[in-house]
Amino acid sequence: MEIIVCVKQVPDTTEVKIDPATNTLIRQGVPSIVNPFDKNAIEAALQLKEQYGGKVTVISMGPPQATEALQECLAMGADEAVLVSDRAFGGADTLATSYTLAAAIQKLGTYDVIFCGKQAIDGDTAQVGPEIAEHLGVTQVTYVSKMEIEGDTAKIERENEEGYEIIEAKLPVLVSVIKSLNYEPRYPSVKSTMKAKRAQIPVWTSADLAVNPERLGLKGSPTQVRKIFTPPQRTQGVVIQKDTAREAVTELIQKLSDAKIV
Template sequence: MEIIVCVKQVPDTTEIKIDPVTNTLIRQGVPSIVNPFDKNALEAALQLKAQYGGNVTVVSMGPPQAKEALKECLAMGADKAILVSDRAFGGADTLATSYTLAAAIRKLDKYDIILCGKQAIDGDTAQVGPEIAEHLGIAHVTFVAKIAVEGHTAKVEREHEEGYEVLAVKLPALITVIKTLNYEPRYPTVKGSMKANRAEIAVWTAADLCVAETQLGLKGSPTQVRRIFTPPQRGQGIVIQKDTVGEAVDELLAKLTDAKIV
């Protein structure tokens, strides 16, 4: 079984900074991590490999520093890593990003399952995974909590607002996963880390992918950020302390009435 995992190196969410001119993330000097949901996807891939055999390839689009994220994935047990990196990819929205990643996956040629985290913590759009599937013309299932493979079919349990639904999807397919699929992805081993440090990570540019430049980066991004601002902090709420629940409720109702909310 050939499994591809799409991963993203993201800024630590406590350290996010925005360029006020370009409205894009400032990555220089900002601590970066592997997107946590992508680690769940990688763990799922490694478990599928252990159960059914095959290879796990991780693919990421980003600046050269994203190699560190890929090395961590190799240390966890991935077999191969590819970085898609080119200045032409800069400023890409989800459509341009998914177009580029789909081109890289198409270049890899062989795959049975593509796994992605449900979303990246820096953008929270949950769009890239499904868009990759659309570019490749394959089926996709999102927010998956369980995966089992039977022949050329994957049976998955998908979470939604009212519970779960069980679906069968013909392979090849793309699946985005949620944290409950595996709460604690494995840690890199010492042996794996040593191997990862020696590994050569292939870097593919726009020329390697044979893609249309008009669909890359800012040029290929129909979504444009017009303004970014930090919302004002909310004031601290009122804490009502009474001897009984009934007294606290009466006090709350009185305050809501005075404020003409009820």
């Protein structure tokens, strides 16, 4: 069974910085982690491999430093990893990102299951996985908490607002998984971590993919960020202390009137 996992290296949520000129995230030199939901996807892929055999290939689009994220995935148990990296991919929105990743997946060749995390914690769109499926023309199932394979059919448990539903889909299929006890990420061993550090991860650029340059990066992104700003810090509120509720209400009304709120 050929299994592919799409992962993203995201900035540490406490260290997010924005380039005021391009309105995009500054990633170089910023502490980064593997997107937590993508770790759930890796765990789901590894469990599928352990149950049915096959190979797990992890793929990521990002700057050169994203190699560190792929090494962590290899340490968890993935068999191969590929980094898709090129300045032409910079500033991509979900449509351009999914287009590029779909082209990379097609270059990898045949596949049975593609795993994605539910969403990335830096964008929270939950769009890239379903868009990849659309580009590839394969079935997609989101919010997956459990999965089994029977022949050429995937039996999938999907979470929704009212509970769970069971869906059957023909392979190949793309699924985005949620965080659950079924897919709690495993910890890599010291030996596997050291081995992953020595792994040579291939890097594919736009020249290696069958892509239209007009559909890459900022140029191929119909979604444009017009403005990013930090909301002003809230000032400390006013505490009203009076002997009676009537006096407190009277002073409150006076303060609201002075501030021209009422």
